[in-house]
Amino acid sequence: MTGKNSKPPVTPDQILLALAPQLRELFDGVHQVELEHFSMEIGDLELFIPTTGFGTTNAAHAALSHPFATKPIDLIREPYTPMAYSFPGKIREVTLGATKAEGGSRSHSLVIGGATMPAYFDRTRPPVHSPVISLDVFDMPVNLPKVLRENVADVMDDPAEWAKMNVNKFGADVVTIHLMSTDPLFRNASPATAVKTVEEILQAVDVPLIIGGCGDPKKDAEVFTAVAEMADGERLLINSVTLDMATSKTLGRVATAARDHGHVLLAFTGLDLNNAKELNRRLYEYIPPEQVVMDLTTVALGYGLEYSFTIHERARYAALMGDNELAHPVISAATNAWAAREAWMKMPPVFGSRELRGPVWETINAITLLLAGIDLFLMMHPAAVLTLKELIPRLGNTGTASPDQIADWVGVRL
């Protein structure tokens, strides 16, 4: 197999640079590295991991060879057929956004989910629906790390313009509007104000939308209900419903509104599959399972990404093995990568500029969870987004390796 066929007219990084001109600067390294002394004391901690595994002896393995046997003269050809694995379960398919014909106003809808295999587990079965990417918009000024802020500084006061930029410039498949201003502890903006913001975004862009709340179970219920009514038929993804809402007796109201007006619910739980299942069971009382997506929590690289990685691997395997309560598409807020200080902090020069460290942090956060089965990402940095958009089709396209290209990597002068 050679790599001659299906060469794109331009290379991916040309696309990367063309789509995000500010990256040219970035990659050309014109940014000054800012220095700041940064150090941590080594504590004397006993945590987590054994640095070595178990000792083992060769006696443990059934020896194929015998000390006095004749050494082979020719290569012994060993037959090899890759194992064909199959799973009884399947992840539900969930449609986001609705076109005019479907009762909404989007230019197209998107389907996520549908997996019958763990992600990228079997080369003959790439993802049924390619994972998609949503870019964030906030409805009020928020504290963003410098490296994120500089890409969107011009539009931060105008959510509609911000949404447009996300779609037109950065290639967002979906836009998330975070209605932070509704938080009773911040501006306590009214549901009517939130509805107006969502209307503006619906006007500004024609991709499917995700509606983010403020995290207060009561206020979110009011806001989500009002938005669901206004955007009847748009198949918004409502981010999110929680067990807290069940406790504050607002879950039914939101779920009913989503059902009656044709939207999808994002069920958020904190790294706990029992809670995820419990929340889903409660939602099934109100809404068809095909209108439920899960957020199992994304933690930043360095701050617990391994918990997110493992909970997603466990959830996906359990679902494919037949646990229907977990057989929902999953989202990851890869933007959370920026919670890691290593992503945004000025560090000694040996660790490179944060202009590169930050985006690579978000990118690796996302890719790691892509391998664990994420169907939809919430992201922010253009370089991270472009890398994922280029990588996702490439990961689903086997048979493109050209062994000649790397056959002599050992002897290449770099």
Next chain:
Amino acid sequence: MSSENPPPVGKKRKSIKEISPIDAYKLLPKTNCGECREANCMAFATRLVNGELMLADCPPLHTLEYQDSLENLSHLMAPPVRTVTIGTGDRAIMIGGKYVLQRHDFTYHNPSPIAIDVHDLMPEAELLERIRHIEQFSYNYIGRTLVLNAIALRSVSGDPVTFSRAVQRVAAASTLPLILCTLDPAVMQAGLSEVSRRRPLMYAATEANWKQMAEIALAHKVPLAVFAPGNPALLRSLVRTLMEYGLHDLVLDPGTFGDDGLSDTVSNFTEIRAAACKQFDELFGFPLLGVPLTVWTGAELSEDVLKWKEAITASILLSRYADMLIMHSMDGWVLLPQLIWRFNLYTDPRKPVSVEAGVKTFGRPDPRSPVLITTNYALTYFTVESDIKAANLDCYLIVVDTGGLSVESAVAGRYFTADAISHALKNYDVGSLVSHTTLIIPGLAARLSGETEEATGWKILVGPKDSSGIPQFLREHWQPENEYK
């Protein structure tokens, strides 16, 4: 999960999850001698199958009397992916030794070492400078020092004398484990004879050179990598042949394709590891070597773009079963995420993610010292602890039991609440420690400040969102003279 064809090679074995303490107990001496410091052999067996103790922890097993038991136990407990040791002494690295495909099924052992390349045509000063960087690169992460682990010396010259000289230089400059990289057996022979006692990894046997490489590896008793890019069937054939040749310390390189072929790379690594862990396929039961460096052999791109690609390829390989990596970029922004992700991935997923709640004392606090509060998520706690210690602060830190959730999650999930803070202040009798009633809460819990003042009667100061800002925050906002009761 079901598979349609029968296991290719290997007899019926139990996976680590199926081995019961009884299985292990039956093969132990059953004398309850206590030399392992466990109460009895059954307790030892339980911890053995849990991965907490090793066979080496039972001294009697290693006497002549229990020779057969040891062999049977070794067989029972052997990981489906063998362990291969590279290097000698304190800095030797063990690779492989994996029991499971997914970490949640047990835990991953032997964090993948990262080797950085140098080559034999580098001017001596450049070579030594690069080695110095490799040796010195480190990052302190929640109390652990994360470092690079090996040097991969490539023969670019193709000349035995040049390679041999470079091997001597590298060996003299560093005691890190070595990987000698050349596909030419004559060059390998010349280089290896200089350092074979340091047990370097030979890279690599291929379809073209396997016989000569096998002879060299046998003669010097060193581990050998097997390279069959994009061709798992050939890889199996080579492994089979080399095992027949008498070699057992093999490392498999199925080829790393960072651009076109990335999908094949992920598929090959996954197939091979699944065959070893799920089917006990012995020919694939060896450590896997990933070479993100290969992105540098592709299209001519700007250096930063190549580094970017190498960073991404490396992180994918760490998550997808690579037991060792060879990389080229020395940039911190490329390496740091790999070192941290490797550390995270190899933590034991069965261990709790929380630390004990309570009041921690730092430095020598007095009644005027600040009182801070955080959650008991391990990473949150250790990050805050690191920052406080680094700045030599004298203070109290209250750790609230949030079920192991971070501040942000615990606030959102209502585990870190005004009531929880109030309970902690009372339960730990914090009022008796200090003469003031001011509490500094995390910036990420800012929204709780009003409710908490009401619930506790303490004055609440909202601290920084990131604990690295604590020292500066205290300098600017902590004025104990105004805080007396």
